[in-house]
Amino acid sequence: MTDDGLKQLLIYKSYRGPQYIRTTVTRHYSITMLISRLIPRPTLGTIPMAIRSLPKTTFGPAWKFSQPIRMQSNRGPRIADVLENLNDLKKQHGPRYDELVVSTRALLNGLRDSQSLDQLIQDRPVNVDYRDVLRAVYSLAPNGESSEPCLKLNDLEKVIPPYSNAVVWFMIYDLVTKKFVPRLEALDDKWKAMVKFNRIHGFGKIRARAFAEEGIETLNDLMIAEGGRFSISGAQKLAIQYHEEMDVMIPRAEVEEFDGIIKDALRREDPKLNFAIMGSYRRGENLSSDIDVVVWHESYVKKEKEKKRARKADPNSLMSKIVAALVSANIISPANIFSQGERKVLALTQLPKANSLHRQIDLRLCPIESLPYxxxxxxxxxxxxxxxxxxxxxxxxxxxxxxxxxxxxxxxxxxxxxxxx
Missing domain, CATH: 3.30.210 (Beta Polymerase; domain 3)
Incomplete structure (x- = not known):
């Protein structure tokens, strides 16, 4: 073992204390390692140049003090550094370490902004599963900052192990000690705008970049935009209006309520309509990011060839009947539909009771022969x-x-x- 490796092992042993003896090597292997063995990675020469290089922009410097930050990002945070930082905090605060907290809002925004930034920087390898980390945070704060304004570091250690989440724990350490994330703070105004726009449903990297190039810096500027060199659609305004509610994870109990309402609504419309709520809900998990519904009917057996998309949905189509049933059940409003086709509908949904949040719902119509897939x-x-x-x-x-x-x-x-x- 190298001196550096021995140092990391000693720091990890110091951090884990008596639990180190009970820790097994198997515990630290993840399914990601299995995938890396099953799927051979392409060599650098086989990766298209468009993926390896940053997109050309007219923004000027992407970063303030860009050279030091790029050096840090290329090296990447080490687990040993994270554990050493936490040990320093424990020594500095002593028994009061148990009371150290981080702002829930700051942590959630830091995670989402970092995820958005990684998506925008095309040649940056993404080593963090932000979805899993966000789920872990929401397991402690089911309704985000409204339920738990601050989270204790001790509680975060239980759901986000520092020895396997170096990037996230560097962010937490910075939020505790500096009250900001240096990597995000170093962005110039245009990149900050790009990061913000890229987080909105239906925008994407290209549109986020285009808005920033036009000098737009806030979501409010987009909401009041009328004509000119930039404009947004009604669906995009809808996404901006409810983006904070759409960010909040959905507890399983709430999805179960939707399940019952959808079942009754479709049964009233046509007893032969069947459906299943997919994703993390079907896997038995406690949190979902949206409500993904697959619907099937015995009359729709085989996938038909793609037809030219009509401007308006056929009111007599199977999908139109499904949407009408959910509108009648008061969980979908025609004004809150992002897009509607013959096979797929994207919309906002809301439980028919006071103070319920707007959630994203995706409806898919599936032919019987494709149902297993x-x-x-x-x-x-x-x-x-x-x-x-x-x-x-x-x-x-x-x-x-x-x-x-x-x-x-x-x-x-x-x-x-x-x-x-």
Whole structure:
């Protein structure tokens, strides 16, 4: 073992204390390591240049004091440094360490802004699963800062282990000691605007960059925009208006309420309509980021060829009847629909009771023959699906949410069990 490795081990042992003896090597392996062994990584030379290089912009410098920050980001935070920082805090505060807190709002915004920034910097490798970290924070504060304005470091250590989340714990340490995240604070005004816009549903990197290039710096500027060189759609205004509510994770109990209401609404519309709420809810998890619903009907057996998208949805289509049923149940408003097609609808939903938050709901209409693939692909999780798609590629097949088989060929299986085989 190198001197540096020995130092990290000693710091980790000091941090864990008596629990170090009970810690096994197996505990620290994750499914990410399994995926890295199953899926060979391409060499740098095979990665398209567009992915390896930063996009050309007219912003000028992307960072203030860019050179030191780039040096830090290239090196990356080490677990040993994180544990050493925490040990220093414990020595400095003694018994009062148990009372050290971090602002819930600052932590959530720091995580979301960092996720947005990583998406904008195309050549930066993303080593943090921000979704998992956000879920961990919401397990302590179900309604965000409104339920828990501050979170204790001791509680955060239990749900976000420092020895496997160096990037996140550097952020927490900075928020405790400096009250800001240096990496985000160092951004110039245009990059801060880009990060903010990229967080809004339906904007994306290209549109966020375009708005920032036009000199737009706040969401309020976008809301009052009328014509000129930039403008936003009604759906985008809707996303801006409710983006803070859409950021809040959804407790399982609330999704269960939606489940019951949707079941009754569809049964009244047509007893042959069936549905399932997918994603983390179907996996049995306690929190969901949105409500992903798959609906099927015996009359819709096979996926039809894509038709030219109509400006208005056919009121007699199966999807229009599904939406009408949910509107009648008072959980969807026609004014709160982002987009509606014959197979997919994106909208805001809200429980029909006081003080309920607006949530994002995705409705998918699935043909019967594709149901096993749709259920599998939308249940996940994402890591499992990466493994399965790679296994399909090894056999010369394509696996997606509609079928599995050779390109433009027939489907191989109509059973979830046979898909795994």
């Amino acid at each position: 749709m259920l599998l692909g939308n249940t996940g999780d994402g890591k499992l699906m990466k493994i399965m798609r790679w296994r399909a590629i090894q056999r010369g097949w394509v696996l997606n949410e509609y079928a599995m088989g050779e390109r433009d060929g027939v489907s191989i299986s109509h059973s979830k069990c046979r898909i795994y085989k």
